[in-house]
Amino acid sequence: MTDTWVVATIVAVVAGVVGFFVVLRGSAFVADALPTGAFAGAAGASLIGVSTLVGLGAFALLGALGIGWLGRRSRHDVAVALALVAMLGLGALFLSFSVEYAPEIYSLLFGEVLGISVNEVAPVAVLGAACIAAVLVTYRPLMLSSVMPELGEVRGVRAHRIEMCFLVVLALATSMALPVVGALLIFSLMIGPPAAARSVTDRPLLAMGLSVVLAVVTVWAAIAASYETNWPVGFFVGAIGAACYAAGRGWAALRRTQTPQPGPLASARARRVSA
């Protein structure tokens, strides 16, 4: 149980940080597609008998590269959708071959509290540190290309390269979070808290910090509730994520009635709309 808490906390911190950029860049679909598709990797890994984490990582990276590759030659949302169904189609095939029973598939899809073993703590910690480090290293260009792509181009930020870096980080974060929260609901963890944080403040570091805090609280509450009721973790993560978002929108609506104070992100948002 302690291992679950440790792993879940790491996962939540990473999801909070990475999710902040997901929301900022508006790449919700990619953040949704990568985990769902990576699920096929887990099914494949159990088929050939390697560690789930390896399968997840391989498929998440493959998916990220595939989206990057397809995205160059076609509409972005179409590329994401096709990469996603390609992976899921393989997943359906793997599942039909594997001898896994339904509960195991189910816990991969929707998360399980006790799905974490001791020897998964170290890899998750390393992957988590790698994700955070990658975000920190690319922080300025990532921020610039997310908020003001035009200015980024002028300053020499290569949008495509940054996009690929971001996709890889997303893939890593995905593959470590998947066994805890489940393939279909990591995404709620990644956009619920950051979206709420964005509505509350326009200062990037503050928003990121808030998003991490909210994500950690979400995961802890979800795991505790799941442990109590024996219901799937994913249900609670989805519900709390939506509640975060609703609270954020409520807060923003409340503040809009008072005097608006546009920060740097708000003006960027305004530019986006006009562009």
Next chain:
Amino acid sequence: MNRVLTAIVEPGFFGSAPVHVALLAGGVAAVVSGVVGTFMVMRGQSYAGHALADISVTGGSGSFLIGISPLWGFAGTSVAAAGIMDLIGVRRPRGRDLATGIVRGAGLGLGALFLYWDTTHTSTTGATVTILFGSMFTIDSSVIPVVAAFGLAAVGIVAALYRPLLLSSASSDLAVVRGVRVRTTGALCLVAIALAVSLSALTIGAVLSTALLVGPAATALRLTARPALVMLWSALTGLAATWLGILLAFDSYYWPPERQGWPVSFFVVALVLIFYLLAQACPAGRAGKPGRGVGRCSPRS
């Protein structure tokens, strides 16, 4: 000749009742998804379609709980979710994605709970895989009329709104000037997408139904620029993928591993992707596509 035919079409293919039902339901689902999917892709709503598909898991698993055909559940939840998305959805593409994602997360969370109850309280252990990845050969023949009705409804909406939809997909501002009620049009389009999603979810599974909606439409948009032709090609591509998929799945019973057919959904998705990549490779019709560039328009300098 006969021997070649037998090698391609395993004996018993045309005589089997489940195959008839699968061909019929799959065909309707593919055609409807192809037609509706064209608008979905042109409007850049692939994500909305995918989210509706995910949410329909909730309805599918709920219907297993109360013991009705999953089709009702798929259609009920995805239409309801379409309404919620329209209600909270921001018209801006970015905010829209976020709102879509939140609705999807909450809906799917509920789906997780229902599936959990399915597997623990009732004895439908196969429910998870059936709902998520479909099982075309186990469709109950009694739902065929419902499939047809939903299909007609979805195609009817698109046909009735053909011109305003096209206009508002190409340019929302222009549509407003011309007096199109963009909001209503968008909402009805979302309902049509939801119906198409529920049909595809029944055949190739909830999480894979995106393939039939996006794939054929994206393929067709590569081949031609005229909207009516795009729809026709899209429907045909989807139909070809579905029927070939059914045929291959039927044949795969004799492939390794022995006596264990490959899933239909896998073949359908694989064929959709192959068609798309083939269309990508052919250079014709690249220029002047409607809606092209909507998704990746460069920021105004």
